[in-house]
Amino acid sequence: MIEVQNITKRYGDFTAIDRVTFTVDKGEVLAFLGPNGAGKTTAMRILTCFMPATEGVARVAGFDCFDQPIEVKRRIGYLPEHPPLYQELTVTEYLTFVGRIKGMGAEDLRSGLDRVMERLALGDVRHRLIANLSRGYQQRVGLAQALLHDPPVLILDEPTLGLDPKQIIEIRELIKSLAGSHTVILSTHILPEATAVCQRVVIINNGRIVAVDSPEGLSARLRQSEKIRVAVKAPPADLANRFRALPGILSVFEPTESGAFLLEYELGQDRRDELARFVVDNGWGLLELKTVSMTLEDVFLRLTQHEEGLE
Amino acid sequence: MTSVNAILAKELRSYFVSPVVYVVGAVFLLIFGVLSYLAVVNAGTQAVRMMQIQGAAAQLNLNDLVFRPTFYSAAIVILLVLPILTMRLFAEERKLRTFELLMTSPIRLNEVVIGKFLGAYLIFLGMLALTGIVPLILSVFSSFDWRPVLTGYLGLALMGALFLATGLFASALTENQIVAAFLSFGLLILVWLLGALGSVLGDNPIGNTISYLSFIEHYDRLVRGLVDTKDLIYYVSGMVLMLFLAHRVVESQRWR
Numbered sequence: 340m341i342e343v344q345n346i347t348k349r350y351g352d353f354t355a356i357d358r359v360t361f362t363v364d365k366g367e368v369l370a371f372l373g374p375n376g377a378g379k380t381t382a383m384r385i386l387t388c389f390m391p392a393t394e395g396v397a398r399v400a401g402f403d404c405f406d407q408p409i410e411v412k413r414r415i416g417y418l419p420e421h422p423p424l425y426q427e428l429t430v431t432e433y434l435t436f437v438g439r440i441k442g443m444g445a446e447d448l449r450s451g452l453d454r455v456m457e458r459l460a461l462g463d464v465r466h467r468l469i470a471n472l473s474r475g476y477q478q479r480v481g482l483a484q485a486l487l488h489d490p491p492v493l494i495l496d497e498p499t500l501g502l503d504p505k506q507i508i509e510i511r512e513l514i515k516s517l518a519g520s521h522t523v524i525l526s527t528h529i530l531p532e533a534t535a536v537c538q539r540v541v542i543i544n545n546g547r548i549v550a551v552d553s554p555e556g557l558s559a560r561l562r563q564s565e566k567i568r569v570a571v572k573a574p575p576a577d578l579a580n581r582f583r584a585l586p587g588i589l590s591v592f593e594p595t596e597s598g599a600f601l602l603e604y605e606l607g608q609d610r611r612d613e614l615a616r617f618v619v620d621n622g623w624g625l626l627e628l629k630t631v632s633m634t635l636e637d638v639f640l641r642l643t644q645h646e647e648g649l650e
Numbered sequence: 651m652t653s654v655n656a657i658l659a660k661e662l663r664s665y666f667v668s669p670v671v672y673v674v675g676a677v678f679l680l681i682f683g684v685l686s687y688l689a690v691v692n693a694g695t696q697a698v699r700m701m702q703i704q705g706a707a708a709q710l711n712l713n714d715l716v717f718r719p720t721f722y723s724a725a726i727v728i729l730l731v732l733p734i735l736t737m738r739l740f741a742e743e744r745k746l747r748t749f750e751l752l753m754t755s756p757i758r759l760n761e762v763v764i765g766k767f768l769g770a771y772l773i774f775l776g777m778l779a780l781t782g783i784v785p786l787i788l789s790v791f792s793s794f795d796w797r798p799v800l801t802g803y804l805g806l807a808l809m810g811a812l813f814l815a816t817g818l819f820a821s822a823l824t825e826n827q828i829v830a831a832f833l834s835f836g837l838l839i840l841v842w843l844l845g846a847l848g849s850v851l852g853d854n855p856i857g858n859t860i861s862y863l864s865f866i867e868h869y870d871r872l873v874r875g876l877v878d879t880k881d882l883i884y885y886v887s888g889m890v891l892m893l894f895l896a897h898r899v900v901e902s903q904r905w906r
Contacts, residue, residue: 350906387754390904412756423751425660427667439656440755484751 340365340492340522341386346395348381355381356546358395363539365491366519370533371526373543379526380420382543383494386524387417399492413442416490420497422481426470430461430480433469434487441488455483458513474501482510493517495525499532511536566631567611570599572624585610585617599627653757657765658772661739665773670734675777678731685723686784689716712794713875717785721802721873724781725866728774728810729842733834735773736817737827739766740900744825753904763897767818774810778803798875805872808885809865813838815892822899842866 341363348355356378363369371379385392388408402410425433438448456462459479464472478501499507514536517523527533533540534554542549550557582591582602587610592601604610618625665671693715743749752762785799820833841864848861861867868881
């Protein structure tokens with residue numbers, strides 16, 4: 340549905356994104372993950388035909404963003420980072436205007452309005468001025484604007500920015516419900532959001548794609564060791580050293596306030612039974628033993644820091 | 651065309667919910683009213699003087715004594731008032747980032763430019779129509795030639811279109827509304843002064859060309875009741891040029 344090949348965008352000497360290539364299939368939800376200033380917004384602006392790329396080709400639904408912008412724009416709903424709201428209009432007036440510039444007919448517009456008002460719970464504020472709405476409502480009006488003409492492709496720049504936790508969950512549910520029927524690209528710097536909603540994550544740092552994979556795949560791929568957490572009831576003073584003497588152990592982290600040791604093994608080795616026997620046979624009292632998987636957060640930090648280290 | 655209508659309707663709505671239109675309209679109408687009142691009083695004084703000299707009431711020409719001075723002053727008033735009407739058109743869209751919505755919607759930039767221009771122009775024509783009360787009242791008490799009055803209005807309407815297009819262009823250049831308004835004042839006053847510059851240079855091709863560029867000599871003929879195609883072409887082409895420049899400026903911003 341979306342094809343991006345070697346897109347580069349330069350502002351003078353500054354390269355905002357550098358030879359970015361990825362594709363998104365129909366019905367897929369993809370997250371752009373990266374620290375602020377990584378080039379997420381620039382990539383989105385190129386896809387929505389807001390600005391042309393310096394080099395490279397971007398295609399949406401088979402239409403080229405540069406040669407056929409109107410066809411592309413017809414098929415895209417876009418929520419920019421700052422919701423593009425006219426403060427002096429009411430919610431209904433605003434959405435009606437948006438529908439008309441999206442080329443919707445009167446009938447489509449009426450049903451579209453009802454649909455987004457219901458989906459985003461805007462019914463109560465439909466006659467209020469946008470200027471008087473809270474940040475959360477304004478963000479939802481921004482989303483309503485993107486969904487109004489029911490476009491097959493949605494590009495959402497930080498869709499949950501400024502919402503309270505309950506609303507964040509609602510919006511994530513909404514995005515999940517769009518998967519399958521709609522192709523969605525969303526950007527975020529919040530990791531759990533990417534894990535919660537997306538089938539694929541593109542990690543961008545300093546304008547370059549660092550990794551593309553599913554959230555699980557990413558953490559599996561980047562795991563360099565197996566970690567096991569062990570809590571012991573009556574540990575002898577030199578337990579850490581005794582652990583270190585075990586075969587296959589890479590390193591041992593001393594207990595923190597949780598009172599548990601963290602043992603790092605070589606990749607692909609499951610030594611849990613051995614470890615359990617070791618503790619029990621010595622009569623120290625095994626309280627807890629479990630593997631610790633690397634969170635996406637660890638992956639993200641490792642990737643982005645690694646990247647910075649290179650330069 | 652539906653897109654132009656959508657932009658136009660939204661612009662009108664935005665104008666009427668903000669105080670700008672009311673303030674600009676009120677100021678314009680008040681000044682126009684005071685100017686025409688002063689012109690009428692002045693005409694009365696002259697009539698009294700003529701009666702003392704000639705001993706009889708002379709036939710007063712309202713066209714010369716009232717309408718012409720009023721139209722000349724009105725040109726200065728719209729120069730001061732119209733940039734206020736246009737200053738927000740693009741500057742505000744960029745400041746509030748609603749520009750991103752317009753540029754990612756399936757509409758063409760020229761539709762946006764035309765829609766915005768028409769919105770401001772309709773407001774201006776509405777203000778102009780309200781000043782029609784002055785000739786209407788005068789026509790009850792006196793008689794005058796309607797033709798130069800109507801061509802004077804035509805001149806104001808054409809010159810207003812040029813001013814608004816210039817203001818739109820200035821608004822496209824910046825995110826700051828004050829800067830936009832000031833830029834259009836500057837541009838308009840400069841073009842105005844070209845008339846004086848042209849006459850300093852004398853009656854030669856260069857001087858005449860420079861004078862031609864000023865909008866005031868074209869307006870002068872219309873106020874005197876002369877409708878010349880070249881004057882109409884001057885205003886329409888100037889307006890189209892300014893709208894085209896606004897379009898190019900906005901378009902070029904995407905490339906930076």
